[in-house]
Amino acid sequence: MTSTLCYALDPVRWAADKFSFFCDPWQAQVLRSNKNLILNASRQSGKSTVCGLTALHRGIYFPNSLILVASPSIRQSSELFKKISNGIHQLGIRSDLLEDNRTSCTMANGSRIISLPGDEKYIRGFSGVNLLLLDEASRIPDELFYGVSPMLSVSKGRMVMLSTPFGKRGVFHQQWTEGGDAWERIEIPASLCPRISQAFLEEERKTIGEWWFAQEYLCTFTETTDQVFSYADVNAALSDDIAPLFPVHSRADSEILSTTLQPLFRIGGKS
Ligand SMILES: Nc1ncnc2c1ncn2[C@@H]1O[C@H](COP(=O)(O)OP(=O)(O)OP(=O)(O)O)[C@@H](O)[C@H]1O
Ligand SMILES: [Mg+2]
Numbered sequence: 289m290t291s292t293l294c295y296a297l298d299p300v301r302w303a304a305d306k307f308s309f310f311c312d313p314w315q316a317q318v319l320r321s322n323k324n325l326i327l328n329a330s331r332q333s334g335k336s337t338v339c340g341l342t343a344l345h346r347g348i349y350f351p352n353s354l355i356l357v358a359s360p361s362i363r364q365s366s367e368l369f370k371k372i373s374n375g376i377h378q379l380g381i382r383s384d385l386l387e388d389n390r391t392s393c394t395m396a397n398g399s400r401i402i403s404l405p406g407d408e409k410y411i412r413g414f415s416g417v418n419l420l421l422l423d424e425a426s427r428i429p430d431e432l433f434y435g436v437s438p439m440l441s442v443s444k445g446r447m448v449m450l451s452t453p454f455g456k457r458g459v460f461h462q463q464w465t466e467g468g469d470a471w472e473r474i475e476i477p478a479s480l481c482p483r484i485s486q487a488f489l490e491e492e493r494k495t496i497g498e499w500w501f502a503q504e505y506l507c508t509f510t511e512t513t514d515q516v517f518s519y520a521d522v523n524a525a526l527s528d529d530i531a532p533l534f535p536v537h538s539r540a541d542s543e544i545l546s547t548t549l550q551p552l553f554r555i556g557g558k559s
Contacts, residue, residue, distance in 0.1 A: 296349035303341050306379060311338065314476050318342060318448075321472055326425075326464050327450040328507045329476035332484065335450040339421050340371035342448065346419050347372075347399035348381075354416055355401045356439075358432060359423040362405040366391060368423050369403035408435035418445040426454035426461065433459040453503055456511045464509075478505040 295302040299319040303309040311319060315338040318325065329335045343355045357372070359365045369391060376393065392402040404411045408431040417439040422428055440447060451460050463471060478484045484505075493501045502508035 292349075299341070299345040302345060307341070307375065309337075309341065312480065312482065314474055314480060317474060319345070322446065323472040324446055324470055325448045325450075326460070326467070326471045326473045327448070327476065328453060328460075328464055328473065329450065330478035330481060330484070330507065331452050331504045333476045333478065333481040334483070335476070336368050336423055337371060339423065339448055339450050340368055340375065343401055343419060343421060344372050344375045347395055347401055348379075348397070350418065351397035351399060353399040353418040354414065354443075354445075355399070355419045355421070356411075356414060356417055356436070357401065357403040357421045357423065358406060358411060358428070358436065359425075360406040360427045360429075362391070362403070364424055365403035365405065368421065369401070372401055406432055408432045411435060414439050416443045416445075418443055420445060420447045422447065422449045423451070425449035425451040426458060427451070428459070430459050453507060453509045455503075456509045461509050475507050477507050 290301070290305060295305070300311050300316045303311060303319065312334065315334060318327065318338050319342055327335050327339075343357065346353050347355055357365050357368050359368065373393060376395075381395070391404075392400065394400045402414075406428050408429065411432070412435060417436075420436055420440060422433070422436075425433075437447070439445070449460055449463065453461065455461070464473060478489055489501075489505060492505065496504070499510055503510045
């Protein structure tokens with residue numbers, strides 16, 4: 289029987305033996321890394337799944353770990369948290385949980401996994417963080433990044449930012465291009481994902497057009513060359529706190545929504 293020590297040292301083997309999860313080569317690199325990571329990855333490549341496994345492995349084999357999962361919204365953080373809690377159930381260690389609800393759990397070994405909203409106001413107060421996952425990191429507000437970063441300072445914890453690009457803006461783009469040696473960077477275009485077929489990609493390129501295709505599947509930080517205002521300026525002018533004067537159901541909105549959701553339904557169903 290493989291020992292606990294072996295699984296602690298080799299998360300790739302642990303994932304294979306415990307979950308029949310066979311990593312793509314880049315996913316093995318993620319699981320084995322002990323550095324700060326930026327994953328610039330295609331839609332549906334498997335980034336959330338492997339980061340969920342990373343969190344679970346850390347929680348199980350390093351007692352008293354504090355692991356935070358944040359994203360632009362609590363719904364998205366909860367999606368990743370759900371992957372983690374499904375793993376806990378699959379391993380049959382649910383009864384070892386002292387506390388278990390939709391957004392946080394505490395394991396019997398003292399490790400805690402907590403999912404958080406993307407609003408910097410609500411996430412202050414954690415210290416001694418060992419692992420911080422920022423899912424959909426290209427869409428998080430910059431303040432969130434600057435708010436959570438100090439939580440890792442004393443504990444010397446790791447940050448993992450995972451995302452598909454969303455324009456040349458924000459901390460995800462900035463750290464990817466200018467973040468220096470602080471990060472290990474892994475780029476995962478759709479061609480590196482064996483579950484996304486060439487035929488699908490060709491069809492998708494025709495359907496959504498070059499601009500979206502480059503962003504969603506080729507890891508390209510796209511920006512239109514003829515736009516008057518930069519993404520950063522437009523984004524800075526937006527606020528979720530102000531109710532729209534009129535219901536927004538424009539064609540442009542529905543096009544953006546359907547382009548964003550399309551890959552979920554076309555590559556083997558929902559993740
Ligand atoms: N190594 C693997 N072997 C088999 N299936 C995998 C593997 N990695 C990921 N998957 C599956 O691929 C699908 C997409 O995974 P996941 O949700 O992690 O992708 P994602 O990159 O986070 O997607 P999105 O861009 O929508 O956020 C899921 O059904 C997941 O179970
Ligand atoms: Mg995801």
